[in-house]
Amino acid sequence: MDISRRHFIQSTLSMGALASLSLPGYSLAAPSNDFRALICVYLAGGNDAFNTILPLSEAHYRQYSKVRGPLSVAK
Secondary structure (H helix, E strand, C coil): CCCCHHHHHHHHHHHHHHHHCCHHHCCCCCCCCCCCCCCCCCCCCCCCHHHCCCCCCHHHHHHHHHHHHHHCCCC
16 A cells, blocks of 8 residues: 555544544533632652752852751762
8 A cells, every 4th residue: 555645644634633623522611619629749859959950069069068958969
């Protein structure tokens, strides 16, 4: 079966367009009620911007270690 690039792209785009026709049904909002909730997620051990890039010079590392205390990364 020999398919040209143009035919393949047209078929792919038309299938995508047909599939997207069913999406508006998913985007309809459910009837609202007065229930409200606040959800807090605490992640222990996540990325800390102060530990992403560490200072290389001794003077800067001492300053970093002084500010971070026990949370500083060992040199």
